[in-house]
Amino acid sequence: MLGEFTQLLGCPEASLKQKFEAWGQKPFRAKQVLQWVHQRGLSDFHAMTDLAKPLRERLATQFPLSDPVVISDHVAADLTRKWLFEVGAGNGVETVFIPERKRGTLCVSTQVGCAVACSFCSTGAQGFNRNLTSGEIIAQIWLARSLLLGEAKPSPIRLAQAAVADSGQAFDADEDLDASAEADGSHTRPISNVVFMGMGEPLQNYEATLEALTILLSDHAYGLSRRRVTVSTSGVVPMIDRLARDCPVALAVSLHAANDDLRDRLVPLNRKYPIAELMKSCQDYLEHAPRDFITFEYTMIKGINDQLDQAKELAALLSSISSKVNLIPFNPFPGSGLQRS
Structure with missing residues (x-):
């Protein structure tokens, strides 16, 4: 890269x-x-x-630097910015910056392709190519920061700290960071949050993901708090348990169904780690997590998982665990045979 x-x-x-x-x-x-x-x-x-x-x-x-190859750079109407970075052998990985009023979130990839093969995911339909190295994961953040704020400027988090310090206020890494966007005059939000939710299953590339997390949290590198870093998983239960011990950051789980029959179809990994095991692992994770809840992601697919009785089933499943549910519109892609709710 x-x-x-x-x-x-x-x-x-x-x-x-x-x-x-x-x-x-x-x-x-x-x-x-x-x-x-x-x-x-x-x-x-x-x-x-x-x-x-x-x-x-x-x-x-x-450590000579090679010029990065940016295959594509697209800015949407809502200012969400999506890059496709080349990672060798003609392969590319997606990195997405999502600016919001009170934060700037960068979504990074951990693999080229994905082996989980969820039926509603275009990345899974492409198959698995290889794992990214920890350097390739961090390079997405380094490049995005450079492209957003200009090369050789302080990191976004440091910019945010400087902006608040100049105002005479105490800085809290978990507070909103609006001031820093105004301070650099770039009309962009700084990268205040990083989510491992791009291409690939982070917990099937565990060692590289763990190294990248260590760098993100290091005071001598990006200095992010654990609350501002999220790992999303389709439910690799043993590695959720290991993450709880090694580096408990915020956790998001790609759930998409509240019973095993349907989840087996949507998320084939469920056949190995069924919902009961996943919920137990999530409950245990909360004892170590930096937040007092786990986020459950639920992609809304027309006629598949969007019925009222399924909503009630989801509510019952999550009733005993501190959680937030993120309802995600399905993004249609050729050959999926699925429709958005």
């Missing part, structure tokens, strides 16, 4: 420290490089003036 520079983007602080120690460098250099790359958006190592010249030259040799 960005050449060897992508590897650096996906390198957590602990791994970067080990690399620098192997080079005979002090471990604190890792923090400095992370701040330059993620917080300031720099890719020119020669501009990293607090690093010794030999280290800058080695970094430039080890």
